[in-house]
Amino acid sequence: xVSYQVIARKYRPQRFADVVGQEHVSTTLAxxxxxxxxxxxxxxxxxxxxxxxxxxxxFAKALNCTGGPTADFDVAxxxxxxxxxxxxxxxxxxxGASNNGVEQVRELRDTCKFAPASSKFKIYxxxxxxxxxxxxxxxxxxxxxEPPAHVKxxxxxxxxxxxxxxxLSRCQRFDxxxxxxxxxxxxxxxxxxxxxxxIDDAALHAIARGADGGMRDAESTLDQLISFCGSxxxxxxxxxxxxxxxxxxxxxxxxxxxxxxxxTALRELNDLAKNGKDLGxxxxxxxxHFRNLLIFQVSKGDLTLLEASEAEVASLREQTKLAPxxxxxxxxEVLSDCESRLRDTTSKKILIEVSxxxxxxxxxxxxxxxxxxQLQQLRAEA
Numbered sequence: 001x002v003s004y005q006v007i008a009r010k011y012r013p014q015r016f017a018d019v020v021g022q023e024h025v026s027t028t029l030a031x032x033x034x035x036x037x038x039x040x041x042x043x044x045x046x047x048x049x050x051x052x053x054x055x056x057x058x059f060a061k062a063l064n065c066t067g068g069p070t071a072d073f074d075v076a077x078x079x080x081x082x083x084x085x086x087x088x089x090x091x092x093x094x095x096g097a098s099n100n101g102v103e104q105v106r107e108l109r110d111t112c113k114f115a116p117a118s119s120k121f122k123i124y125x126x127x128x129x130x131x132x133x134x135x136x137x138x139x140x141x142x143x144x145x146e147p148p149a150h151v152k153x154x155x156x157x158x159x160x161x162x163x164x165x166x167x168l169s170r171c172q173r174f175d176x177x178x179x180x181x182x183x184x185x186x187x188x189x190x191x192x193x194x195x196x197x198x199i200d201d202a203a204l205h206a207i208a209r210g211a212d213g214g215m216r217d218a219e220s221t222l223d224q225l226i227s228f229c230g231s232x233x234x235x236x237x238x239x240x241x242x243x244x245x246x247x248x249x250x251x252x253x254x255x256x257x258x259x260x261x262x263x264t265a266l267r268e269l270n271d272l273a274k275n276g277k278d279l280g281x282x283x284x285x286x287x288x289h290f291r292n293l294l295i296f297q298v299s300k301g302d303l304t305l306l307e308a309s310e311a312e313v314a315s316l317r318e319q320t321k322l323a324p325x326x327x328x329x330x331x332x333e334v335l336s337d338c339e340s341r342l343r344d345t346t347s348k349k350i351l352i353e354v355s356x357x358x359x360x361x362x363x364x365x366x367x368x369x370x371x372x373x374q375l376q377q378l379r380a381e382a
Contacts, residue, residue: 006219006220006223007191007195007219007220007222007223007226008216008219008220008223011191011194011219012054013051013054013058014058014061014075014080014084015058015073015075016029016030016055016058016062016071019051019054019055019058020051020179020183020184020187020215021050021051021177021179021180021183021215022050022051022055022176022177022179024177025044025051025055025174025176026055028174029055029059029062029071029174030062030071033062033063033069033070033071034071036069038063038069038152039171039172040144040147040151040152040153041144041147041152041153041154041155041170041171041172042056042059042152042153042154042155042171042172042173042174043129043155043156043157043160043163043168043171043172043173043174044056044154044155044156044157044174044176045156045157045158045160045173045174045175045176046158046175046176046177046178047158047176047178047212047213047214048158048214048216048217049211049213049214049215049216049217049218050176050177050178050179050213050214050215050216051176051215052127052156052157052158052176053093053125053127053156055174055176056125056154056156057083057084057091057125059154060083060088060091060123060125060152060154061073061075061077061079061080061083061084063120063121063123063152064079064083064088064090064091064116064119064120064121064123065077065079065080066078066079068120069120079118079119088119089116089117089118090116090117090118090119090121090122090123091119091123091125092122092123092124092125093125093127094108094124094125094126094127095127095128096126096127096128096129096130096131096132096157097127097128097131100131100132100133100136101133101135101136102133102135102136102139104136105132105136105139105140106139108124108140108143109139109140109142109143112124112143112147112148112151113148115150116150120150121150121151121152122150122151122152123151123152123153123154124151124152124153124154125154125155125156126153126154126155126156127156128156128157128158129155129156129157129163129167130157130158130159130160130161130162130163134164137163137164137166137167138164140167141166141167141170144167144170144171145170153171155167155171160173177213178212178213178214179213179214179215180213180307181205181208181209181307182208182307184207184208184211184213184215184218185201185204185205185207185208187215187218188204188207188208188218188219188222189204191219191222192204192222192233195226196231197226197231197232197233198231198232198233199222199225199232199233199234200233200234200235201309202234202235202247202309202311203225203233203234203235203237203238205309206235206238206239206244206247207221207222207225207238209244209285209288210238210242210244210281221238221242224241225237225238225241228241235247242278243276243277243278243281244277244278244281244285245272245277245281245282245285247311247312249268249271249272250282250285250286250289251315252264252268253265253268253269253272253286254286254289254290254293254319255319255322256268257331257356257359257360257363258319258322258323258327258328258331258363259322260360260363260364261360262356262357262360265356265360266353266356266357269282269349269352269353269356273349279342279348279349279352280339280342280348282352283335283338283339283342283352283355284339286335287332287335287336287339290328290331290332290335291332292306292307292308292312292316293316293319293320293328294325294328294329294332296313296316296317296320297320297324297325297328298325323363327362327363327364330359330362330363331359331362331363333362334355334358334359334362335355335359337355338351338352338355
């Protein structure tokens with residue numbers, strides 16, 4: 001029986017050109033190889049699932065492929081296949097979370113001295129490098145500052161703030177971005193076609209919304225949905241499986257807040273809570289919607305600044321008539337405060353109810369600068 005390979009691994013990028021949404025990193029690395037300006041240490045930073053380790057592996061292939069270094073390598077090359085399958089003796093992947101002590105780093109430092117077995121470089125890819133202890137970082141510093149010519153380090157981290165500044169200063173840093181929803185939808189559409197799965201556009205946008213800029217999360221979600229639904233996936237399947245809020249319900253809730261209809265807003269929230277929706281995710285979705293509305297208003301409908309489908313743009317156009325930008329800003333301030341406080345409360349529904357009522361009140365509040373202008377006018381008249 002052939003073992004099943006999950007979608008995230010099956011469709012993992014193998015070349016720089018395959019990486020989605022990180023062209024600024026791919027292009028820089030390819031240009032560095034072409035110019036022969038290859039540094040000894042690289043740090044890939046960014047949210048989970050955006051391609052940090054994937055880019056490190058592709059870079060390792062480009063450096064150690066037959067006839068390399070070259071960015072235009074053959075993925076079927078034996079050395080590239082070894083790296084892709086984790087069998088290369090000269091490319092070592094280390095989990096920083098479980099190998100974070102001084103002893104492990106000293107062992108790594110000792111192996112650095114030996115020449116590569118069959119490739120041009122000995123490459124160390126350390127994932128979650130921020131998990132190394134301070135003592136381990138210090139043990140690595142000397143090697144990182146003056147490594148042997150055949151050694152290259154590639155670090156990946158979701159939290160660069162925890163990496164020692166002395167380590168940061170010795171690396172070329174690349175910050176990976178959250179992948180736009182439109183690119184995630186396009187990529188998932190191609191995968192679904194390859195897998196023979198029919199999935200509607202609303203379902204794809206729901207997956208992209210839940211992935212929060214992480215391609216791996218989106219691919220894992222699609223994989224799970226295929227197991228759950230088979231060859232046809234609808235938006236309702238995505239919403240029910242992951243507790244997300246339907247677009248229509250989200251629009252009803254936002255419209256009621258902007259229109260000052262407290263009873264409608266509370267009823268809608270109650271229905272969502274009874275149906276087991278993720279209330280924390282709901283607040284995030286509300287914030288994202290109001291953010292899009294605010295951007296739509298101030299940019300006079302410039303769609304390049306939005307991450308929204310055509311249907312969502314139509315709803316934004318309609319809601320711009322309900323409240324001015326300063327009212328939307330005050331609503332967002334209330335919801336942002338609610339989102340930060342949700343982590344510390346066990347009564348999420350009550351907190352969100354109170355926040356919705358505050359948001360409705362804030363929507364119609366008179367701005368402080370308007371009050372000051374009125375006072376100044378009254379003083380002038382007196």
